[in-house]
Structures are given as C-alpha cells and as structure tokens.
Amino acid sequence: MVDFSTSIKIIFILIELITSLGLTQEHVTIEGYEQNIYTIRADANQGAKLVQEFAYNGLFGYDFVSTMAVQEDQTYPLGVNGMFYDGYGRPQGIVIKDHELLSLRSVHTPVFLIYDDGKIEIKEIQVRAYLVHGDVRQPLYEINDDFENRGVGVYTRWFGKYLYPQENIGIYRVDNNVVTEIISHNERVPLEGMAFQEKNYVISRKIFSDEPIYQVGDSIQFEFESDIQIESVKEAFQTGGWLVYEGENVAQDYEPFVGYTTSLQPRTAIGITDQEEIVVKVIDGRQPGISQGVTGKQLATLMHEEGCVFATYLDGGSSSVVVKDGKVINHPSGGEEKAVAHALFFNRTMPKELQK
Numbered sequence: 001m002v003d004f005s006t007s008i009k010i011i012f013i014l015i016e017l018i019t020s021l022g023l024t025q026e027h028v029t030i031e032g033y034e035q036n037i038y039t040i041r042a043d044a045n046q047g048a049k050l051v052q053e054f055a056y057n058g059l060f061g062y063d064f065v066s067t068m069a070v071q072e073d074q075t076y077p078l079g080v081n082g083m084f085y086d087g088y089g090r091p092q093g094i095v096i097k098d099h100e101l102l103s104l105r106s107v108h109t110p111v112f113l114i115y116d117d118g119k120i121e122i123k124e125i126q127v128r129a130y131l132v133h134g135d136v137r138q139p140l141y142e143i144n145d146d147f148e149n150r151g152v153g154v155y156t157r158w159f160g161k162y163l164y165p166q167e168n169i170g171i172y173r174v175d176n177n178v179v180t181e182i183i184s185h186n187e188r189v190p191l192e193g194m195a196f197q198e199k200n201y202v203i204s205r206k207i208f209s210d211e212p213i214y215q216v217g218d219s220i221q222f223e224f225e226s227d228i229q230i231e232s233v234k235e236a237f238q239t240g241g242w243l244v245y246e247g248e249n250v251a252q253d254y255e256p257f258v259g260y261t262t263s264l265q266p267r268t269a270i271g272i273t274d275q276e277e278i279v280v281k282v283i284d285g286r287q288p289g290i291s292q293g294v295t296g297k298q299l300a301t302l303m304h305e306e307g308c309v310f311a312t313y314l315d316g317g318s319s320s321v322v323v324k325d326g327k328v329i330n331h332p333s334g335g336e337e338k339a340v341a342h343a344l345f346f347n348r349t350m351p352k353e354l355q356k
Helices: 004-019 296-305
Strands: 021-030 033-042 048-054 078-081 095-097 100-103 111-115 120-123 127-133 136-140 152-155 169-175 178-183 201-206 221-226 233-238 242-245 267-273 278-283 308-313 322-324 342-348
Touching: 021 342, 033 048, 048 095, 048 233, 120 267, 120 308, 136 152, 242 267, 242 296, 267 296, 278 296, 296 308
Parallel strands: none
Antiparallel strands: 021 033, 033 278, 048 342, 078 322, 078 342, 095 100, 095 233, 111 120, 111 233, 127 136, 127 221, 152 201, 169 178, 169 201, 242 308, 267 278, 267 308
C-alpha cells in the first residue's frame, strides 16, 4: 500500500531543495546610472550549502573562480569571488574550513560564521591561540603565515608542499601533539598530510640559544580563547567593513580594505536575513552605458532592500565575478575574469529526511 503522506512530504522537501538556491539578474538605473546586478539567495534551512575553495587548495596563489568551480566529483552551480587577500594570495583574516583553522590573522573586520548546528552569523570576533608545553603557555601569532615576522608559527599542508627554514629558525615536527623530530635549518620540511585535525603540524621558533626549545618526546597542546564557541564553527572567513548592521545602513565613506567607498565601482557583498538566508550581490562596474557600479552606501541600501539584517563587503573591483556551472556570466570590469585567492560556492545538499 502506498503511503501517500510520505510521498507528499518527499515532494515538498524536493521543492524546497530546488528553491533553496536562486540567482536573479537585473538591469536597473540607480540615481541616473545603469547597473547590472546579480543576486544569489541561498537558504541553508532548505538544503543550500556554502563551500569555500582556495586557489590550488592552499593559502598562497591565485586561480579563477570558474576553474575552482569545477571539482573532481562535481561542478558547483553558483559561485562568486570571496575574501580579501594580499599580494601573495594569502587571505586577510581568520579562515576556518571544515572545522580546521587555516589562518589566525585577525584584521578587526566582521567574520562570516557557519556553526555545526547550521546557525549563521556575521560578527566581529576575537580568537587567540597558545602552544602549551608544561607550564609554559606561549602565545601563537601565526598559523600558516610568514614565519619570519614574529618568530612563533605553526604550519600545516595549507601553507604549501614544503616549509623552507631560515638559519635563525628552529623547526620541530609534531605528530599527535608530540615532538617527533628537530629539523636542521638546511632541510626543506614536507607538509603533506599535516593538519590540525590529525594533530600533526610543524612549529617554527626563532633561535635565541644553542639549546632547542623543545625536545623529542615533549608533549605540545593547543589552547584557544575566543568570545564565541570557536570549536563549534564549521566555516569562517573574514570580510570587509559593515554595510548593514542590525538592520541599519551603516556604510562608511572609507574602509581599510575597500578604501574610499564614495565612487561608483564594481562591488561584491554578502549578508544574512533574519531567517539566516544568505544573500550575495555582485554589481558590474566601470562600463559606461552598461553598468557603472555603486557606492558603498548604495550597496548597503541594496542589501537592506533584500532583507539583510547584517551585510559586509567581499573583495570587489575587477575581482567581482559571478560563475554559473563553471562559466562567468557577469561582465568583469577588466574585460575578463581576474584570478583571485578565495572563492565562495553555493550548492544544494540532500535534506537529512531523504538521506539513506
């Protein structure tokens, strides 16, 4: 006998899944200027999923969003350029991917957060890390970052294939939170397989004496301090300054990563509604007669009109791009897609009710 109530429930779940991810394109006039506007709406409650990808699966370098969209097992249906990065392709800010802390650099801007329970937030957070060895609790300033600056760093596979130690740097290999090797400065250190989740990593510390700081067999532990439950964060990435905060347009005329926001420029923004639906907007720009771009305050207005209670900048300018099924569909200001370091993709996942 057919269970019609179950069949009807499955039909409604599938409808929700199909409608969980949407893209709209508009050509409008804002204050006398033509604009191409692309809007992605993703509802995680109905099966949409946000995924971060990095150029060449590392924290350095550049690649095209359209290239990163094509994975071995799938092509993401929708994607946009992501967070800000420096001249090496290194992300500017905190990054967590699949529960693994990849970068600790805080740049004092809002962070986009997805928790284990599906909760989504955009907020400013504080995260501090420490290496604990016996009674010594050493502040850790660098995770997969430039190990020459502050002298205490930790590195995993996300830093690259190898770490190349300098003469005044001590290198210690750690497996399962135990020091297993002291490495000479003239050896390159392979990082393949190194991951915090497996408690395998490399520590670098400046040398101040002939005696090693750690000995083989020493136990090392990580401790984190944060104003949020950092252990329950599944995905996180740092964004630019606020556009919408608690439902109000709070866009400023100047932001550290964005610069002056008063001119018409191509821009990308991400926000969340009070139902925790993710909204991303990409506006083409620098193309008279096609799309001029918007100011920061205009961008905030657009995000507010979409129902965002919180919204922030993503990287913009010539980086602003929308990719559908691996193809660029907007009009990047440089005339072609620009290689970037970080991309955000949106996918549909089968609801738990239909998973076997």
